[in-house]
Amino acid sequence: MERTAGMRAEEAVLRVRDVTKSFGGAAALKGVSADFLPGEVHALMGMNGAGKSTLVQILSGVLSPDSGHLEIGGHTPRNPRQARRLGVSVVPQRRELVMTLTVAENIMLGDLPTSGPVVRWRSIRQTARDALHALGLEIDVDAVAGDLTVAEQTMVEVAREVRRGGRVLILDEPTACLGPEAATQIRELVTRLRDSGVAVVFISHHISEVLGLADRITVLRDGRVTWSGLAKETDERGLVRDMVGRDVVSRRPARTAEPSEVGLSIRRLCQGRFIEDFDIEVRRGEIVAVLGPAGDAQSRLFDLLSGRRRPESGTVSIAGRAIRSGSIDRSLAGGLRCVTGDRRRLGLIPGLTVDENLLLAQDRLDRRKLHRWGRLAERAAPLRDDYRVVSLVRNPPVEQLSGGNQQKVLLAKWLGTGPAAVLLEDPTNGVDVAAMAEIHTLVDALAAEGVAVLLASSSAEEVMRLADRVVVVRDGRRVAEHRVDDITRDELIATTLGGALR
């Protein structure tokens, strides 16, 4: 089962051979080999910390390997610029567009056509339009990048890299945090890229997505390749075992008691075109999912419930008591905890230690005046254990943790504060299979304690795994509501996309 890739190595546009890379004694990659062929989608899979990002950095010339070598059409790039000139580009997880410039300017950035010192606008717009059309994309070239949806921003970045002559395109979790519809668009784009002869390196934690899209899969674990081969030669269970090293079982538990009391109720909530007359009722111990609103609408729901923003109309009540809207204090005092899906922007404070982040909210709720480091460590310890936060040194700044561990710190920060009701926004964003299973178990436990859980998710799989009921939202309105037991995953996705249910 080891390394079956390399059979058609002579055609590879990009190949790595026995690459090893260590950081201060810790080996991140140990003898990794892989070939990337034109016209093929090659998925890289592995847990957080398995070495995927190190490999990507080596492929794109950011890092050079300690031993082994990397070859692009007979050349070895020494830095990102050379790699890019040889046709290797990365579309990172965080969008790298200049958000204040137009789509056309972003596509042509660094390569603006000029006559002497004067920029030729007509040419810019025409070339950009052609670049988008070549990939079958319908995006207005005069739109400002910051106004686009996340999926559209990804598309613009892809178009830019392809226009610059990208022959190997590395897409780092391009579908993370996208709703089903947007994710489908991105997958269609990937297919078109492949058909046009680009070698696509596709990174994703979603196993079903990878199995459906990739031609070839390479799985990394602890810096080694544990499996590599054609996608049709493996299945979900095999991939999980190769990634984790054991089977991961995560099943929806049977909820014992029929929940009764209403925990969280939202009545006629309105906010612009994002949320219109939104009604939902979550009973204590119940998990209700809102599926569909990705991006703007989802973050709008977070803003309204957390008190960051005042709704145009509508009420939110916890256990029958209405919370004054537009006040973070009232929302917290009412027992509502909102866990953001945007860890970087609204979740954690990167420079503070893990322990401080864990107790950031609890200490303020307790109105503590003094900050006693010894006590802090004692109180944080159970949270770290319960949420299995793993760090190399005892209490590093939270920014040094892996994405999965940061996500666990974020959940522990809020769920450890004795909530009455919780809004969870994409709780397993950017998290590997094993951590995902752990987080799902934690959410189950939360509901079992009698907390009303509202789950705003963009993943149908996650909704099927966690929720009791699901409300499907499209264009700010609820279009359907189902008991999760009465519906299949495919039916659920069809509802989200607007297809009628049989």
Next chain:
Amino acid sequence: MTTETAARTLPRVTPRSFQHAGLLVVLVLIVAYAGVATDSFLSSNNLINVLRQVSVVAVIAAGLTLLMTAGGMDFSMGGNVAVTTAVAAQLLAHGRPAWLTLLVSIALAIVIGLVNGAVVTFTGVAPFVATLATATLLDGVALLVIDGMSVSIGEHLSTLGNGRTLGLPNLVFVAVLVLGLTALVMRYTTFGRDAFAIGGNEDVARLSGINVVRDKLLLYGLAGALAGLAGIMLLSRLAASSPGTGGLQLQLTAVAAVVIGGTSLAGGRGTVGGTVLGVLLLGVVANVLNLLQISSYYQQISVGAVLLIAAIANLVRRRRH
């Protein structure tokens, strides 16, 4: 604190002291050079004089460290000093008692700080812009108060300005007290940790239940209070308020000291220890150049160069993480 908790705290403290190792080495090298190159630098009289001179900047820098850690900035502290010294000098010159003078001028300084805080917090104008505007305004007010002349206070406040306790100037004790309290506040109070949180990510701080508005007003108020205290200290040392006392030059020295000490202009990082080293470094450099009888033009150039080098060194160190 029990031994067990003390032991747990310890591993965190060690890397923090290493953090300023580079700055410490530079300071030691300059001191060593000065000791060899001049006869008088290492005399106790001169060293005490250096400490006495830097104590005013140290008090301003302490307030600035806390404020900048919270992502704020007050460019008007020098202007605040100018106004405070001017008002205090006039009050004393007109025969008002020292206690009333202290009370009035520090209250005034706090009000100035709070106004800055209110403008920054409620209008959303960038702190740099808002306080640069008030700085200019305050410099003008100070000139108005003393009518562009030098106002002497005679022997008033001389216990503070020239007195010594246990052989050290009283001004130094005030500065050490302020720096020590600031360090304790930053590390061991929720208010101090809030500053780190607000500077690190204001949105997260707000969502976590931190009263960001109150904290910011307090921080600017505190910066004002310390500027007022620095003003009184400066007046007691100079025994007069003249045009150009305090103002932008003093402000820039304080900002330079804080930045050299590694406090981030973007907020979220800052230590009083670094600021102390920054203040000492600038003070020692100015003193050495004086002793070597180098023209004051070169002094300005060298202070600017030190600042630039330190700022670059801080960035390089951070990138390596």
